[in-house]
Amino acid sequence: xxxxxxxxxxxxxxxxxxxxxxxxxxxxxxxxxxxxxxxxxxxxxxxxxxxxxxxxxxxxxxxxxxxxxxxxxxxxxxxxxxxxxxxxxxxxxxxxxxxxxxxxxxxxxxxxxxxxxxxxxxxxxxxxxxxxxxxxxxxxxxxxxxxxxxxxxxxxxxxxxxxxxxxxxxxxxxxxxxxxxxxxxxxxxxxxxxxxxxxxxxxxxxxxxxxxxxxxxx
Amino acid sequence: xxxxxxxxxxxxxxxxxxxxxxxxxxxxxxxxxxxxxxxxxxxxxxxxxxxxxxxxxxxxxxxxxxxxxxxxxxxxxxxxxxxxxxxxxxxxxxxxxxxxxxxxxxxxxxxxxxxxxxxxxxxxxxxxxxxxxxxxxxxxxxxxxxxxxxxxxxxxxxxxxxxxxxxxxxxxxxxxxxxxxxxxxxxxxxxxxxxxxxxxxxxxxxxxxxxxxxxxxxxxxxxxxxxxxxxxxxxxxxxxxxxxxxxxxxxxxxxxxxxxxxxxxxxxxxxxxxxxxxxxxxxxxxxxxxxxxxxxxxxxxxxxxxxxxxxxxxxxxxxxxxx
Numbered sequence: 001x002x003x004x005x006x007x008x009x010x011x012x013x014x015x016x017x018x019x020x021x022x023x024x025x026x027x028x029x030x031x032x033x034x035x036x037x038x039x040x041x042x043x044x045x046x047x048x049x050x051x052x053x054x055x056x057x058x059x060x061x062x063x064x065x066x067x068x069x070x071x072x073x074x075x076x077x078x079x080x081x082x083x084x085x086x087x088x089x090x091x092x093x094x095x096x097x098x099x100x101x102x103x104x105x106x107x108x109x110x111x112x113x114x115x116x117x118x119x120x121x122x123x124x125x126x127x128x129x130x131x132x133x134x135x136x137x138x139x140x141x142x143x144x145x146x147x148x149x150x151x152x153x154x155x156x157x158x159x160x161x162x163x164x165x166x167x168x169x170x171x172x173x174x175x176x177x178x179x180x181x182x183x184x185x186x187x188x189x190x191x192x193x194x195x196x197x198x199x200x201x202x203x204x205x206x207x208x209x210x211x212x213x214x215x216x217x218x
Numbered sequence: 219x220x221x222x223x224x225x226x227x228x229x230x231x232x233x234x235x236x237x238x239x240x241x242x243x244x245x246x247x248x249x250x251x252x253x254x255x256x257x258x259x260x261x262x263x264x265x266x267x268x269x270x271x272x273x274x275x276x277x278x279x280x281x282x283x284x285x286x287x288x289x290x291x292x293x294x295x296x297x298x299x300x301x302x303x304x305x306x307x308x309x310x311x312x313x314x315x316x317x318x319x320x321x322x323x324x325x326x327x328x329x330x331x332x333x334x335x336x337x338x339x340x341x342x343x344x345x346x347x348x349x350x351x352x353x354x355x356x357x358x359x360x361x362x363x364x365x366x367x368x369x370x371x372x373x374x375x376x377x378x379x380x381x382x383x384x385x386x387x388x389x390x391x392x393x394x395x396x397x398x399x400x401x402x403x404x405x406x407x408x409x410x411x412x413x414x415x416x417x418x419x420x421x422x423x424x425x426x427x428x429x430x431x432x433x434x435x436x437x438x439x440x441x442x443x444x445x446x447x448x449x450x451x452x453x454x455x456x457x458x459x460x461x462x463x464x465x466x467x468x469x470x471x472x473x474x475x476x477x478x479x480x481x482x483x484x485x486x487x488x489x490x491x492x493x494x495x496x497x498x499x500x501x502x503x504x505x506x507x508x509x510x511x512x513x514x515x516x517x518x519x520x521x522x523x524x525x526x527x528x529x530x531x532x533x534x535x536x537x538x539x540x541x
Contacts, residue, residue, distance in 0.1 A: 071457065077453065078455035082453055088449065090446060101454070105252070105456035106454060149454065
């Protein structure tokens with residue numbers, strides 16, 4: 001499903017990845033670990049093609065970084081849910097509106113939006129907060145809204161960049177439980193983290209980025 | 219994993235339809251409403267900047283319109299002068315009637331000559347009297363004025379170079395004594411017309427560019443205010459066209475409103491100040507409705523270019539650069 005072939009990624013004079021190879025299969029639960037600044041976020045960005053490799057290729061489903069055109073990328077991203085440490089919610093819209101936004105801007109039909117938003121909010125345990133504004137929510141709740149927004153388009157892959165970085169241990173456990181449920185439905189989850197407690201709570205494949213390459217940690 | 223699971227509803231990306239490639243594949247009534255609402259929201263959010271932009275665009279367009287009218291009128295005057303330019307070929311004294319006719323035939327056959335008019339010695343005397351108020355026999359016993367042919371120049375040949383060639387050919391025609399035309403005057407008109415055209419073109423470009431920069435800056439303010447929304451849109455897979463459209467419409471509206479204001483100001487200025495003077499200035503300031511429509515369309519075009527410049531730069535940025 002996701003393949004990195006001899007990927008070299010360079011920012012200025014800094015080489016982040018060099019001849020890196022990796023395969024991630026459908027429905028896998030993957031942690032990406034490594035020191036701060038080693039390239040975990042860049043790895044995720046390569047998957048949702050915010051950046052393209054300097055050399056080599058990244059394949060995500062039928063999309064290939066070496067042949068992809070800019071007008072293909074939005075359609076790739078509709079298959080990928082993306083969650084960040086700092087939530088990136090629209091502060092002037094309610095919880096339901098934030099989630100509906102992802103459907104709204106991708107041309108979903110009006111009659112589909114309400115039921116889909118209600119379903120995904122129930123899934124992350126936020127049905128009671130659908131009319132709340134992001135400013136009135138706790139960190140854990142904000143992250144659950146962000147996850148709901150990432151899930152509302154039924155993604156094949158869920159990417160999370162330090163999703164528990166700003167959360168207390170209880171909220172982190174809740175978020176991990178949601179990822180677990182999503183993964184059981186067949187969605188691949190790829191989580192970049194330095195919170196090794198997660199690895200113990202919910203075991204999965206662990207990939208370490210080191211020396212500009214990927215290593216499976218057994 | 220099958221490609222069918224990827225968005226595009228079962229279509230594998232490289233097979234995207236043209237509508238999808240252009241980002242128009244998501245045009246539902248909902249997204250259309252969103253686009254319109256967002257375009258108009260830009261007006262509310264940056265009210266002061268919007269008003270200043272519309273006002274300045276209208277002033278730029280007004281000046282552009284005035285320059286265009288002056289240029290058009292000037293070109294008409296130059297054209298009129300050119301059509302009036304005639305080459306006069308004076309004939310030798312000793313020519314017989316038959317030789318006159320033969321010379322006239324030869325002059326008419328010169329390329330670029332539309333028609334020739336014969337001015338006999340008597341006719342020349344009458345013209346002399348009409349123009350100078352005196353009869354030639356008050357000054358001299360015999361009529362010293364020569365017969366001549368007036369050559370009317372064809373429209374395509376009414377430039378100084380072609381006229382000079384025609385004059386040379388006429389001068390070498392048997393039976394022609396000398397040829398006269400207003401060479402220096404014609405050259406002067408041509409030089410002035412060229413300078414004027416370049417000057418108005420330069421001023422037009424400067425005014426047009428300043429209007430584009432103004433619109434681009436106002437749209438950039440709107441974009442800055444909506445950075446978070448645009449980032450989220452890119453994140454969840456909104457197409458570039460879907461993101462771009464509200465800003466394009468906003469820019470085009472700035473230009474069109476500026477154009478309408480400029481058209482009104484231009485119409486009022488001409489009606490009140492210039493038309494009463496048009497007879498004195500020997501200029502006609504009759505402006506067709508199409509001219510005003512062109513002015514408004516130019517406003518819309520400038521607004522479109524301005525917003526394309528701003529949003530294009532923003533869309534090319536990566537998501538992380540927009541945090």
